[in-house]
Each structure stands twice: as C-alpha cells, then as structure tokens.
Amino acid sequence: MNRSSRRMAMGTALAAVALLVVQSARAQDAAAPDYAAIVAAPDRSDADRQADQRRQPAKMLAFAGVKPGMTILDMEANAGYSTELLARTVGPSGKVYAQDSAAVIERFVKDKFDTRAQKPAMKNVVHVVRNFDDPIPPEATNLDMITFFFAYHDITYMEVDRAAMNKKMFAALKPGGFLVIADHSAKSGEGTSVAKTLHRIEESTLRQEVEAAGFKLVAEGDFLHHAEDPRDIPVFKAPVPIDEFVLKYQKPQ
Secondary structure: OOHHHHHHHHHHHHHHHHHHHHHHHHHHHHHOOOHHHHHOOOOOOHHHHHHHHHHOHHHHHHHHOOOOOOEEEEEOOOOOHHHHHHHHHHOOOOEEEEEEOHHHHHHHHOOHHHHHOOOHHHOOEEEEEOOOOOOOOOOOOOEEEEEEEOOHHHHOOOOOOHHHHHHHHHHHEEEEEEEEEEEEEOOOOOOOOOOOOOOOEOHHHHHHHHHOOOOEEEEEEOOOOOOOOOOOOOHHHOOOOOOEEEEEEEOOO
16 A cells, blocks of 8 residues: 555544544433423422522533433432432433431431322332441442432431441442532531531541542532531521532442
8 A cells, every 4th residue: 555545544544533533422412411401390399499499400410410221329318309300310211219218218208208209200210218328229230320419417427337338339339330429518627516416517528438438539519509608507597508519429440
C-alpha cells in the first residue's frame, strides 16, 4: 500500500471512529429520561408536589443518573416519596426495592407506604422490611444504584451497626454501581451529636463512614445548598431553607 492509500485508509478509519463516538453520545442522551416530565406527572399527589419545592426531585434524579430499566434499592423509604419517583423513572422494565425496618414502619410510616403502593406507578416496587444493618434481600444482587435520602442521620441514634450496613450496601451493588446519599448539614465538629435533636449530621462524618466501606466519591451536588441556614435549628422548625449536601459514590469496577 502506497503512502496516499495509507492516508486515505487512516482518514476513513478516523471518520468511522468519530461517527461511532457521535452515535454513542446521541444514544446516551436519548436514554436520559425527561425528569421534569416525570415530576410533573398529573397523577402525583398534592402533598408530594409541595415536598418538591424543597426536595428538587428533577435535579436529584438527574444528578443520580436514574435511567429506565435500572434496579435500585431505596434505603429508609419511609412513606415512599422518593420510591415513587424512582419507580416512575426506571419504568416497567426496572425495579425498586423500598427498604424500611419494622420499627420505623411501626413508629413513623404506619399505612402511608401501603396506601401509596396501590398507585399504578408503584407496580415495579418491592417493599422490603429488614433491619438497617442487614437491609439487602437475598434476591437483590448486582444493583445499579442505592439511594439513601435524608435518613442516614436517623440511623446514627438507632441500635444499628453502620459499618456492617455500609459494607452490605457496597456488596449489593454491581461493579460500577452507585450510592447516592443526601442529608441535612450539621455544623463542623458536631459529627452525629445533633442527629436526634436537630436531625442533622456533619458531612465529613458521613463521608468517612461511607468511604470506609470502599465507596469512591465521584460527584457532589450543590443544588440543595443554602448558605443562609445557620445549621443550629431543628430541621422541621427552621424558618429558612435547610442546608443539605448531596453525594454520589461509586463501587469501583
């Protein structure tokens, strides 16, 4: 092959590679759901729409990267606000495991989750009643994602082995799977000491515990950051928006 022919062949190969990259990028963009449309679904409740104002669910779903067909574990699902949004996003080809302990259900949830579970959007949800230090049902393996929204602080004042819980979440994820965790910010140096009184946790404390299980931080979200929050007021009584951190971890490949 002469020099001219080699140049033409190389040019053709490079063009083919460029085309594949463009097609792959378009395919990834096409796979991204319309999160705003999911949140705007007309059959969502008025109570959930009110919660949207502070929870920013479209931004949260986009930050997490929830996609149709995923299998997700939602830790401390409580009444199921986030569970329903996850279920709507993963669609009928996906599955969401909604975890809670029996004690949390008895004290806080009662029949709220069961009522929500009757909605058509919840058909792909499995309610999991298991203790927090052993939260993974045997069939939930190679998960794409685990979400833990605004509840890790609660675990710190319960009789829970958090190190064991974090290791089991790590083991349940497939290589490359994600843990997306968000919570209410406490002041620097407070650790878990105000978890029960203010319902807050120091971000660095949570990071240290999660990363000890092997998780690697890959992204931080600032869309729930509120500098005006003095972080010394109970979350449910604060007159200003609560400062909250959002972290995305990955199980290494």
